[in-house]
Amino acid sequence: MNYQDSLKILEKLQGEASPFLSLEKVKKLLEALGNPHKKFNVIHVAGTNGKGSVVSKTARALRVSGYKVGSFISPHIECIRERVRVNDEYISEEDFARYFSFIHGRALQGKVAVSFFEMLFTLASVAFSDKQVKFACVEVGLGGRLDATNLVDPMLCIITNVSLDHQRILGNTVEEIAREKAGIIKEKVPVIAGSNLPKSIIAQVAKEKKSPLKIINVDNLEFTEANSILAIDALDFIAKKHPISADSYLAARTFSLPCRFEVLVGESLPEGSKVKALILDGAHNYDGLASLIFSAKKHFPEEKLYFLGNFSKLKERPEMLDLLKPHFEHFFILDYPHPRLMPAKETLEYFPQNKSSLVSASEEELLKVLLTEDLEGGVLISCGSFFFQSWIRNSLEKTGRSANASKAY
Template sequence: MDQLAKTIDWLYSLESRGEIYKLERMDAALELIGNPHRRIRAVHIAGTKGKGSVAAMLDSCLRAAGYRTGLYTKPHLMNLAERTRVSGAEIGAAQMLDYIERLRAIYDHAGLALTFFEFTVAMMFLYFADAGVECAVVETGLGGRLDSTNVVTPILSVITPIGFDHMEYLGHTIAAIAGEKGGIIKSDVPVVIGARDPDARLVLTSLAAQRRSAVRLIDRDFSYRSHAPAHRLDYHGLGLEIRDLEIGLAGPFQHENAAIAVASLEALRAQGWRIDEDAIRRGIREVCWPGRFDVVSKRPLVILDCAHNEMSIAALLETMSVELGPGVKPRLIFGCQSAKEWPTMAAMLGRRVRDVTLTRAQPKSPLEPEELVAHFAAHCPARVERDPIRAIERVISELAPDDVALITGSVYLIGEVYPYFLTREGRIGLFAEAGA
């Protein structure tokens, strides 16, 4: 095993420490490396649905406007370097090895036992500061208030739609979850709110008022008109109107994400950032965000989607109806994590597919596929193929040229199977590597 592989294995071993939600630890970790988060200007994004897509769109538009950007998202699909990108390129392998080893030495010497997420957040802030990014787009991990990224004081906060997910950590009501997500709203820092749920809106706008944060609220200060099934929309903001805006991502839910991204760009323009309409159009059109209604084979049609909770499954089903037609029933390959609301997800999907092959993704805490059989079998034929690649090969071998296969249920499942499809195209990774 080479040095990088051994070092990455060590880093992943930190997951055994679990998660510790105390920002004082993050403050201490960053103090030891010169507080790099204070040297960058950041847009901070939280929410239940769409925050990764919004982050990718913002990054794409800022790059189109000529800015040197950092983009931090989680989880990754195939490799850890995807989480930390500068100007669209993921951190290089040699760079990542150097950063991990340097930080490990510093924290070991200080006796600071960071969790996996704390360590990667510290590495991200240091890398972005060293790289001289002009704007970093930073997605929270879980929640917001006690998320390790929440040590940053951003130039703009963004809250995407709020729904039920990670209830064991965030609470069992929309109001409680919104309160946790709204923890990224900072005093006197503007916030864009894309939540429509009345309880979420009340909590978030109240937090913003308490913190004197200027609000741009969806359906009040900005709105959009979708042209679905075309990948186009009209955006209407406080001072910006863009008609027939083309989106590079499929699905009606991406129209909402695009509107939230453009509202965020409008807020940045109000602060003096030079982002013209051409840059917005090019950035939204050229955005790359793999694993979201992602067509990896056209004949037969094979789609990968990272939907992993009720809210994202609902968005996926709407996208299927718009993109494929309401009468099309895909062959489903499904695997999920044990902590998810899988009975509900099974009922939602089972009614809309021809049959399902249940499988088991390796990372984290996967649900055993046998537990899902009865829940799907109430709606469609169900079988088990525990190995994800064998499940894919089995289903694809049974497809006619005009058939459709859908693979979904977990980000980890999509990450595990993506290399299979990239190899078929002669590709290695999802993004270019810095310095390559």
């Protein structure tokens, strides 16, 4: 089986996704593979927002200290191999296909039908075991208690924050969702949590599990800063048993992932662009969008803001859209073809006709927006989903520009 064959099978699995979570099937598969997920030190990270950033910051920092480190994150922006990295590098197509073929064979042999995410987590576990990583920083996919990643035996658990998201699966209140995320807490395993969550629930579960809990005050901070603080505190914990260099702390503070308040300016924008900056961000729930607006206004206090994007059908649409209305001069609703996005025309109906317009997903239309005279000196913010951020980055590449020239904030 080659890499493309693996992708075809994964694509089929993704189309068969079920909202009902269970650990039994993936546990059986991992056991058949020799429990590869138990062969390295794990930092396990849950939360509504920021968990991928905390994972990546911590992994980069540990790498700077000279350790071999695996990281497992989701979703991917450009390539599925982004989800499984060793020492900041995607695993190769050859390794991906080799691991996938091995796992798929065992699954067929044992008649175990796992999901898209469960297969990828299993692949990451096999990869990290095979590559003999010292640490693996692992992001929860959904919730925590019944997430496939919850089969790990972590050395440290981190819960970034809790807000409303995926209510159909995790619960209708912040308290219910917090209980699901607190499900990653293991017996006597230390827990670090941000302060933007129901503290009493996290504390109760930690007490029941006899797990030391440290809640870090990140109130009124940008998500990027809060994520850095959590990663740095994780390093402090790890340093009790494993040497951590001073440079690692700098790495935890400065490293950032694409499409997490990624600011494109100057040479990263097409020639003739009227906007001062283009911000790419995967914010897709209420708290994520509120934090994005807060950060944008902090770094661009005088500039007018313009929206580019769309939303998933499953989100709490009216509340989020009402949040956006007072802050943006105009809404460019992206008609990007994806089964989990709202129809663009439906999204358009939520906004005043004189402040909104439909934009087709073509390089020509994107360039037209960036060159619009009325946006002179303003900031265009692409958000609402990760699904179309890759398309925007690729479209910029086709103009001869590179998103790699983004500016860190």
